[in-house]
Amino acid sequence: GAGVSQSPSNKVTEKGKDVELRCDPISGHTALYWYRQSLGQGLEFLIYFQGNSAPDKSGLPSDRFSAERTGGSVSTLTIQRTQQEDSAVYLCASSLSRTGRNYGYTFGSGTRLTVV
Amino acid sequence: AQKITQTQPGMFVQEKEAVTLDCTYDTSDPSYGLFWYKQPSSGEMIFLIYQGSYDQQNATEGRYSLNFQKARKSANLVISASQLGDSAMYFCAMRGIIQGAQKLVFGQGTRLTINP
Numbered sequence: 001g002a003g004v005s006q007s008p009s010n011k012v013t014e015k016g017k018d019v020e021l022r023c024d025p026i027s028g029h030t031a032l033y034w035y036r037q038s039l040g041q042g043l044e045f046l047i048y049f050q051g052n053s054a055p056d057k058s059g060l061p062s063d064r065f066s067a068e069r070t071g072g073s074v075s076t077l078t079i080q081r082t083q084q085e086d087s088a089v090y091l092c093a094s095s096l097s098r099t100g101r102n103y104g105y106t107f108g109s110g111t112r113l114t115v116v
Numbered sequence: 117a118q119k120i121t122q123t124q125p126g127m128f129v130q131e132k133e134a135v136t137l138d139c140t141y142d143t144s145d146p147s148y149g150l151f152w153y154k155q156p157s158s159g160e161m162i163f164l165i166y167q168g169s170y171d172q173q174n175a176t177e178g179r180y181s182l183n184f185q186k187a188r189k190s191a192n193l194v195i196s197a198s199q200l201g202d203s204a205m206y207f208c209a210m211r212g213i214i215q216g217a218q219k220l221v222f223g224q225g226t227r228l229t230i231n232p
Contacts, residue, residue: 107161
């Protein structure tokens with residue numbers, strides 16, 4: 001597609017439930033990133049996928065968080081046993097290969113997750 | 117580790133005036149890139165401008181320019197002739213080329229309000 005697509009745009013879930021957030025990157029972009037943005041805060045890095053390389057999971061806050069990227073395209077971020085502190089906007093971004101002087105990151109519109 | 121610091125949580129400027137948004141960074145990576153993003157109330161992240169650490173000249177994009185002072189590790193964003201539509205959150209970010217693992221590290225942001 002023309003841009004990075006994320007779904008759902010909004011998700012309200014009960015504490016303790018599992019949720020899945022989806023990201024469909026720009027076609028041809030080999031790198032995909034997940035960030036979390038709490039209300040009024042900056043963006044917190046969660047995980048990064050580059051081609052077929054092992055993902056950089058260094059930003060995942062706990063083992064309740066996991067992500068996968070199938071076929072080098074669509075990615076799913078899964079949060080198990082959600083807690084209220086997981087409430088945030090989850091942003092996905094994609095970019096071209098790591099080589100290159102100025103490869104732009106294109107962000108999706110985000111998924112607003114509310115845990116009640 | 118890489119770190120971005122934005123010391124101005126909020127800025128208020130009269131329309132048509134120029135505004136400077138501060139950003140300082142810290143990294144041990146010898147090569148890196150610096151980015152500015154705009155996030156309006158709609159939540160989308162809009163790429164504004166990029167500066168490479170080895171670029172000889174400061175980057176400019178229309179009304180946006182980046183005042184890059186490498187020795188001081190600062191990368192301030194200058195917006196000339198501000199407009200009401202410039203009201204938004206502004207994030208400074210950096211990406212290390214070697215140690216940064218290609219992920220963008222963001223500052224906490226500055227909320228810019230343009231007054232008519």
